[in-house]
Amino acid sequence: MTKHIAILTSGGDAPGMNACIRAIVIAADRLGYQISGYLRGYNGLLDDQRITLTCERMHNLLQQGGTILHSARCKAFTTEQGLKKAADNLTKSNVDTLFVIGGDGSFRGAHALGQIWEGQIIGLPGTIDNDVAGTDATIGYYTAIETAVSSIDKVRDTADAFDRVFMVEVMGRHAGFLALSAALASASDYVILPERFSNEADTLTQICTQIQQRQAKRGPVSYVIVLAENVWPGGINDLCVRLASQSNMEVKPVILGHVQRGGSPVSQDRLLAVQLGTYAVTLVETSTSGVMVGTYEDKAVTVPLPQTWEDAKPLPDDAVTTMMTLMNERYR
Numbered sequence: 001m002t003k004h005i006a007i008l009t010s011g012g013d014a015p016g017m018n019a020c021i022r023a024i025v026i027a028a029d030r031l032g033y034q035i036s037g038y039l040r041g042y043n044g045l046l047d048d049q050r051i052t053l054t055c056e057r058m059h060n061l062l063q064q065g066g067t068i069l070h071s072a073r074c075k076a077f078t079t080e081q082g083l084k085k086a087a088d089n090l091t092k093s094n095v096d097t098l099f100v101i102g103g104d105g106s107f108r109g110a111h112a113l114g115q116i117w118e119g120q121i122i123g124l125p126g127t128i129d130n131d132v133a134g135t136d137a138t139i140g141y142y143t144a145i146e147t148a149v150s151s152i153d154k155v156r157d158t159a160d161a162f163d164r165v166f167m168v169e170v171m172g173r174h175a176g177f178l179a180l181s182a183a184l185a186s187a188s189d190y191v192i193l194p195e196r197f198s199n200e201a202d203t204l205t206q207i208c209t210q211i212q213q214r215q216a217k218r219g220p221v222s223y224v225i226v227l228a229e230n231v232w233p234g235g236i237n238d239l240c241v242r243l244a245s246q247s248n249m250e251v252k253p254v255i256l257g258h259v260q261r262g263g264s265p266v267s268q269d270r271l272l273a274v275q276l277g278t279y280a281v282t283l284v285e286t287s288t289s290g291v292m293v294g295t296y297e298d299k300a301v302t303v304p305l306p307q308t309w310e311d312a313k314p315l316p317d318d319a320v321t322t323m324m325t326l327m328n329e330r331y332r
């Protein structure tokens, strides 16, 4: 019998989600499967809001940001009742395999669904945060780095012109991957990361020391600091006020916000998306279920869903060393 596969995108949208949908649809169509797309994440599963996905619809899609299936967060799905409704709807629609493209929260949901629905569940990592263990990178992460870097480059121009301090807030939820990569790739001067944050007083003192040392060497200078969101207890404005008072310099806040989630995916995200989407479809005829497909050293692998949030995903050691040498501990 022809397999019926369904796809949904959940949590924060990420550039490359469309490229992943396209890869799944083309690979699945080639094998003669029926293909559905649930709309607005788990909401579509609860309301049985479903569209048919065809290869024709995939034309010119790979390069588009966002997700044609729309994404959302869905509180109702996290309840016992919600999970049961979703499972019933999948069974009624004769879905054999559900592909969930999203972050670790979406995988928690997929795992919970897998406890009460007998069909096959396969996760694909799509989030700008890169905070999913078991994969080298997540779809959307590389594009978000590019977007943040191009914005920070512009901030640097005006910072230089005025010899000002700028504080740029970068997304990442509770992980510092995006902030660290964006800071390194934009030659920022300091980065505040959740993984390395100790306390407010020490951080302020360290930044002021770095600024003063640089001024001693070069005279008036600009200084660009990248702040990962959700780290500073009082938020970016509190940090700017306190740093201005301690450093005696003007400190301007810039929140990059949701621009980091948009835009056409860069090649690295496109390549990851098509690799994982194609690989995921090869699992449909197997008994593999309750896994995420990811990459390890560029090769596609499967990881049990709970490992994607239970295992720690540390910042890369080399990047941290580079960061200390070129940024946070540059001036001794």
Ligand SMILES: Nc1ncnc2c1ncn2[C@@H]1O[C@H](COP(=O)(O)OP(=O)(O)OP(=O)(O)O)[C@@H](O)[C@H]1O
Pocket (backbone or CB within 6 Å): 010, 011, 012, 013, 042, 072, 073, 074, 075, 077, 078, 079, 102, 103, 104, 105, 106, 107, 108, 109, 110, 112, 126, 127, 128, 129, 173
């Ligand atoms: N423990 C859980 N049980 C059931 N469903 C869950 C659970 N955790 C999350 N979900 C579902 O997954 C959805 C997406 O999760 P979340 O908002 O954490 O985003 P995400 O997938 O981690 O992506 P991103 O981090 O990029 O925003 C939630 O809105 C909810 O519907």
Ligand SMILES: O=P(O)(O)OC[C@H]1O[C@](O)(CO)[C@@H](O)[C@@H]1O
Pocket (backbone or CB within 6 Å): 012, 103, 127, 128, 129, 171, 172, 173, 229, 261
């Ligand atoms: O768009 P929302 O729901 O405000 O969520 C913002 C969060 O989503 C992400 O963009 C992706 O997880 C995070 O970086 C950010 O903390």
